[in-house]
Amino acid sequence: MSALxxxxxxxxxxxxxxxxxxxxxxxxxxxMVCLIGANGAGKTTTLKALSGLIAxxxxxxxxxxxxxAGLPAHAIARRGMTLVPEGRxxxxxxxVAENLLMGAYSRSDRAGIAGDLDQVYGLLPRLTERxxxxxxxxxxxxxxxxxxxxxxxxxxxxxxxDEPSMGLAPLMVQAVFDIIRQxxxxxxxxLLIEQNAHLALKTCARGYVLETGSITLSGPATExxxxxxxxxxxxxxxx
Amino acid sequence: xxxxLQQLINGLVLGSxxxxxxxxxxxxxxxxxxxxxxHGEITMMGAMVSLAVIGALAxxxxxLPGGVILLxxxxxxxxxxxxxxxxxxxxxxxxxxxxxxxxPLITAIGVSIxxxxxxMLIWGKQYIPFPPxxxxxxxxxxxxxxxxxxxxxxxxxxxxxxxxxxxxxxxRLGRAMRATAQxxxxxxxxxxxxxxxxxxTFIIGSALAAIAGVMVSAYYGLAHYYMGFLLGLKAFSAAVxxxxxxxxxxxxxxxxxxxxESFGAGYIGDLTGGFLGSHYQDVFAFFVLIAVLxxxxxxxxxxxxxxxx
Numbered sequence: 001m002s003a004l005x006x007x008x009x010x011x012x013x014x015x016x017x018x019x020x021x022x023x024x025x026x027x028x029x030x031x032m033v034c035l036i037g038a039n040g041a042g043k044t045t046t047l048k049a050l051s052g053l054i055a056x057x058x059x060x061x062x063x064x065x066x067x068x069a070g071l072p073a074h075a076i077a078r079r080g081m082t083l084v085p086e087g088r089x090x091x092x093x094x095x096v097a098e099n100l101l102m103g104a105y106s107r108s109d110r111a112g113i114a115g116d117l118d119q120v121y122g123l124l125p126r127l128t129e130r131x132x133x134x135x136x137x138x139x140x141x142x143x144x145x146x147x148x149x150x151x152x153x154x155x156x157x158x159x160x161x162d163e164p165s166m167g168l169a170p171l172m173v174q175a176v177f178d179i180i181r182q183x184x185x186x187x188x189x190x191l192l193i194e195q196n197a198h199l200a201l202k203t204c205a206r207g208y209v210l211e212t213g214s215i216t217l218s219g220p221a222t223e224x225x226x227x228x229x230x231x232x233x234x235x236x237x238x239x
Numbered sequence: 240x241x242x243x244l245q246q247l248i249n250g251l252v253l254g255s256x257x258x259x260x261x262x263x264x265x266x267x268x269x270x271x272x273x274x275x276x277x278h279g280e281i282t283m284m285g286a287m288v289s290l291a292v293i294g295a296l297a298x299x300x301x302x303l304p305g306g307v308i309l310l311x312x313x314x315x316x317x318x319x320x321x322x323x324x325x326x327x328x329x330x331x332x333x334x335x336x337x338x339x340x341x342x343p344l345i346t347a348i349g350v351s352i353x354x355x356x357x358x359m360l361i362w363g364k365q366y367i368p369f370p371p372x373x374x375x376x377x378x379x380x381x382x383x384x385x386x387x388x389x390x391x392x393x394x395x396x397x398x399x400x401x402x403x404x405x406x407x408x409x410x411r412l413g414r415a416m417r418a419t420a421q422x423x424x425x426x427x428x429x430x431x432x433x434x435x436x437x438x439x440t441f442i443i444g445s446a447l448a449a450i451a452g453v454m455v456s457a458y459y460g461l462a463h464y465y466m467g468f469l470l471g472l473k474a475f476s477a478a479v480x481x482x483x484x485x486x487x488x489x490x491x492x493x494x495x496x497x498x499x500e501s502f503g504a505g506y507i508g509d510l511t512g513g514f515l516g517s518h519y520q521d522v523f524a525f526f527v528l529i530a531v532l533x534x535x536x537x538x539x540x541x542x543x544x545x546x547x548x
Contacts, residue, residue, distance in 0.1 A: 053424060073427035082428070089425035091418050102418050106430030
């Protein structure tokens with residue numbers, strides 16, 4: 001199967017530091033892939049470079065065979081790759097409904113947008129009750145759900161998720177990951193970044209391990225989870 | 240009582256013009272946290288350009304109705320100011336988007352000096368009179384007088400502000416503007432071309448400034464290359480009074496400032512036993528600015544919704 005997202009030898013310098021070096025990875029259509037690694041390994045930088053928030057130094061990024069590297073973020077978003085940023089990034093002084101509409105900003109099919117809005121509210125009933133509330137007043141978990149719902153409003157082919165579990169209570173993490181699995185089940189490919197390697201490997205089919213800016217291991221999630229190095233370093237188990 | 244009502248009318252008319260200019264400051268500040276000190280000069284350019292057109296038309300075709308001549312002036316001044324606003328953003332502010340805050344402030348002052356000098360070169364240093372093309376009708380209400388010009392200014396200002404609120408609150412561009420103001424980065428992830436939205440903000444603000452410039456010159460009957468300085472400073476004070484970055488605040492601040500000035504000028508003579516006269520009118524805006532900055536720096540409506548991480 002040809003890859004939906006194909007990253008080849010991506011290098012990113014960020015604030016004078018070589019944050020990502022020669023990174024290559026692929027995501028197939030509809031696939032769930034995770035990128036795990038310690039704090040500061042370059043995970044967020046990778047996603048920012050993929051989505052156009054920072055310009056890569058070198059390397060190529062292709063979505064469906066179309067080159068993306070060097071395009072501004074809004075142009076990349078319009079091609080069907082949506083980033084849910086670290087810390088969720090909801091618009092705090094806009095209502096829940098307006099946040100969701102912002103997700104559909106690049107679309108002009110009114111009927112389709114209205115249909116997707118109903119679908120998102122169906123998937124996220126907690127948001128339905130709060131659609132007229134300012135997003136800044138939602139709890140962290142609700143904001144994460146809103147950020148996911150908003151991303152869905154763009155009808156992406158690939159969703160980039162940056163630490164969706166961050167700062168959430170365990171029950172809320174479960175709820176958020178249930179939603180992520182439902183989104184993936186609808187055919188959207190997911191590239192997930194997580195510090196919680198256990199959860200990430202349990203959720204995804206395949207994974208990559210990022211260490212100080214380079215990929216050191218990759219493979220099916222179950223194999224990665226069984227690798228002594230991963231178990232020791234990321235799953236908190238003794239070797 | 241008749242003085243009170245008269246000052247109320249004058250204050251509302253003046254205030255609605257301040258509000259239009261203040262909106263330009265506050266919209267740009269809301270989205271870029273930049274004080275566009277050249278905005279007053281855009282207002283001046285609106286007045287000068289429209290007066291040039293109006294003056295020429297009044298000479299060339301004296302038979303034309305005043306309203307048509309005025310509209311022609313507006314029809315030229317608005318696009319000129321829109322283009323000017325867009326150009327200023329592109330040349331003086333965008334290259335400094337990630338520079339320290341002081342840098343665009345300095346280019347803003349530079350641009351306003353440039354615009355003043357351009358206007359001086361084109362139109363000279365003298366006051367340019369507004370030709371008597373408008374109907375000079377007056378109406379008596381409870382002993383106070385309101386002119387047709389005043390009614391037209393008030394009505395147009397209210398109409399424009401209502402339209403602006405509608406655009407910002409309900410339209411796709413308005414949502415994109417608010418989203419960009421809250422997080423440029425996240426807005427771009429939604430597919431918003433942030434540079435375009437910022438340019439649109441300058442364009443809309445400049446259109447309002449052009450209209451306000453025409454109103455001021457019609458109201459006072461003259462225009463001058465330096466008029467943008469004081470007008471801009473007052474409108475900026477009005478925006479700070481209302482809470483800079485807040486659209487409703489700019490409208491409220493503009494109206495309040497107009498009322499304060501008008502009542503201040505009307506009563507200062509009585510209150511000081513004739514020691515100070517109504518020519519101290521211009522001082523009040525700055526009293527207000529200082530008082531707001533000391534006692535309520537966030538402005539009247541500047542308090543923000545609690546933001547949770």
